[in-house]
Amino acid sequence: MSEDNQKNCGGNSPGEPAATRSNAPMWIIVATLTLLFLGGVYFDRHSGWFNPRVYAPYQSADQLEAYQPKSGAAAAFAKGKGVYESVCGICHGADGLGKPGMAPPLAGSEWVITKGYNRLSHVPLEGLNGAISVEGKDWTMAMAAMGAALPDDDLAAVLTYIRGSWGNKAGEVTGDEIKKIRADLGKNPAPATSDQLKAMPE
Amino acid sequence: MKTGIGVFIAAFAALGASWAGFVLAPALQLGGTKVTTVLNSTDAYPVQRPGEAALGLQVYRANGCAACHTQQVQQDGTSFEVVLTGAGKDPVSVSNLAAGLKLTGLTKEAADAAAKSLADAGGKTETHLSGTGADISRGWGSRHSVAVDFLYDAPVQPGSLRAGPDLTNIGARAADANWQLVHLYAPRAIVKDSTMPSFAYLFEVRPATGSAEALKLPAGFAAPAGSEVVPTPAAKQLAAYLLSLHADAPLYEAPYSQLAKP
Numbered sequence: 437m438s439e440d441n442q443k444n445c446g447g448n449s450p451g452e453p454a455a456t457r458s459n460a461p462m463w464i465i466v467a468t469l470t471l472l473f474l475g476g477v478y479f480d481r482h483s484g485w486f487n488p489r490v491y492a493p494y495q496s497a498d499q500l501e502a503y504q505p506k507s508g509a510a511a512a513f514a515k516g517k518g519v520y521e522s523v524c525g526i527c528h529g530a531d532g533l534g535k536p537g538m539a540p541p542l543a544g545s546e547w548v549i550t551k552g553y554n555r556l557s558h559v560p561l562e563g564l565n566g567a568i569s570v571e572g573k574d575w576t577m578a579m580a581a582m583g584a585a586l587p588d589d590d591l592a593a594v595l596t597y598i599r600g601s602w603g604n605k606a607g608e609v610t611g612d613e614i615k616k617i618r619a620d621l622g623k624n625p626a627p628a629t630s631d632q633l634k635a636m637p638e
Numbered sequence: 639m640k641t642g643i644g645v646f647i648a649a650f651a652a653l654g655a656s657w658a659g660f661v662l663a664p665a666l667q668l669g670g671t672k673v674t675t676v677l678n679s680t681d682a683y684p685v686q687r688p689g690e691a692a693l694g695l696q697v698y699r700a701n702g703c704a705a706c707h708t709q710q711v712q713q714d715g716t717s718f719e720v721v722l723t724g725a726g727k728d729p730v731s732v733s734n735l736a737a738g739l740k741l742t743g744l745t746k747e748a749a750d751a752a753a754k755s756l757a758d759a760g761g762k763t764e765t766h767l768s769g770t771g772a773d774i775s776r777g778w779g780s781r782h783s784v785a786v787d788f789l790y791d792a793p794v795q796p797g798s799l800r801a802g803p804d805l806t807n808i809g810a811r812a813a814d815a816n817w818q819l820v821h822l823y824a825p826r827a828i829v830k831d832s833t834m835p836s837f838a839y840l841f842e843v844r845p846a847t848g849s850a851e852a853l854k855l856p857a858g859f860a861a862p863a864g865s866e867v868v869p870t871p872a873a874k875q876l877a878a879y880l881l882s883l884h885a886d887a888p889l890y891e892a893p894y895s896q897l898a899k900p
Contacts, residue, residue: 486663486666486667488667488668488670488671488785488891489890489891490891491782491784491891491892492713492782493713493714493715493716493782500890500891500893502746503716503746503767503893504677504890504893505677505678505765505766505767505888505893505894505895514678515678518676518678518681522681
């Protein structure tokens with residue numbers, strides 16, 4: 437028994453095996469790194485980078501965005517219908533015919549089926565005060581600035597819906613134009629009156 | 639023990655990594671889930687279940703319904719459809735072109751190409767997206783389930799085994815409280831070969847009083863002559879909960895669109 441051996445065994449009885457170190461086989465290192473790499477590729481392609489809105493079969497936020505159903509006008513129109521029914525329809529009616537004593541009709545209204553939509557856009561953005569004549573009848577109930585809190589695109593969609601429903605055939609409204617009109621108005625504009633609206637370009 | 643500290647660090651790292659993966663990452667990812675809106679609309683989603691249905695969730699839980707029923711629809715892929723909505727100035731050539739194109743079951747790229755070629759010819763198109771997969775073709779839903787579907791459920795009952803059908807949209811498939819109650823009392827009165835156990839103990843068989851709540855049972859399952867079967871409050875709550883199961887609204891994270899109904 438050599439002294440060397442005794443040291444290795446921690447002074448135990450002779451002949452016991454000693455723990456030794458050896459290098460990990462190269463193939464294990466290569467296999468581990470390959471698996472890590474493949475895992476990284478899979479994660480990159482399928483996880484959406486922890487985005488809580490990305491679920492299979494979608495693979496990334498960009499793909500999900502690209503797959504949103506939007507058929508241009510059709511999607512805006514559908515959105516406008518939803519906004520109209522939850523915000524405007526309570527007073528103006530889901531059929532756009534208005535409610536006696538409350539709100540004038542929008543179907544066929546001379547304020548709605550104008551060439552441009554500048555005048556019309558001011559009504560939801562500013563609200564309305566005083567009497568307004570619609571289709572030969574006077575309406576006196578004030579309107580709050582119902583559209584002031586809506587995002588530009590939602591307001592544009594609802595105006596598009598109003599101008600294109602119930603037999604109305606006026607053109608589309610874009611969010612960019614609403615943004616401009618809103619910027620010109622500034623914050624908390626005073627409610628418009630019928631005469632002020634008439635003075636504006638259509 | 640010379641390697642004690644090393645073993646401790648290795649064990650701590652292994653447990654810490656799995657905790658980070660199974661607890662921390664999902665909490666960061668979905669912990670902030672809040673009410674969202676239905677796609678292309680301002681309707682809030684989801685809405686709170688009515689009180690009776692919220693109590694019914696606990697009845698659902700107590701009776702172990704989730705052991706045999708899932709509440710999660712899976713989706714394998716997407717399919718696009720291009721619909722011609724306007725023929726433009728030259729309707730004949732546009733409709734001839736449309737007849738020659740494949741317009742359903744498309745990939746996004748193919749749908750965009752078809753829509754573009756029709757638009758170039760002067761036609762107007764709409765592109766519609768629907769989900770595909772075994773669950774969707776069974777009629778269990780139109781889209782995959784997402785975290786927000788379960789926002790108001792405590793605890794959530796997603797289930798993991800399908801001895802019975804998925805119930806994500808049972809409130810839409812069988813929107814009739816009497817159907818739900820009869821099915822709970824006597825499953826085989828409605829589905830002949832059903833393997834679902836009868837939940838008769840949620841009902842009371844009592845001398846007939848002509849109650850409006852008495853179940854209308856088919857022959858062979860009816861209560862003995864002179865008696866009637868009425869649901870207990872628990873059965874009514876469970877039925878209300880089942881009727882409230884309807885997680886099918888299109889969402890940003892689970893989009894689909896269908897042709898507008900005329």
